[in-house]
Amino acid sequence: MKLSVNLDRCIKAAECSTYHAELFRARDDGFPVVVVEEPSGDQVEDAEDAVRVCPGNAISLSREER
Numbered sequence: 067m068k069l070s071v072n073l074d075r076c077i078k079a080a081e082c083s084t085y086h087a088e089l090f091r092a093r094d095d096g097f098p099v100v101v102v103e104e105p106s107g108d109q110v111e112d113a114e115d116a117v118r119v120c121p122g123n124a125i126s127l128s129r130e131e132r
């Protein structure tokens with residue numbers, strides 16, 4: 067699985083880095099950085115929650131296996 071953020075859609079609301087700090091970190095300019103690009107185990111559920119709560123609909127979790 068691949069976790070990513072479309073910064074063109076991100077409105078810098080910081081829900082992701084606030085509620086899922088193990089997966090995202092906020093940069094100095096307010097945009098998030100994905101810390102764990104390939105979540106596994108419990109991280110998958112957290113990543114799915116981040117997708118749901120993102121107000122910009124900017125977070126995606128690809129289920130394609132590599």
Ligand code: SF4
Nearest residue numbers: 076077079080082120
């Ligand atoms: S939750 Fe969504 S809109 Fe908010 S900072 Fe993260 S990616 Fe951007």
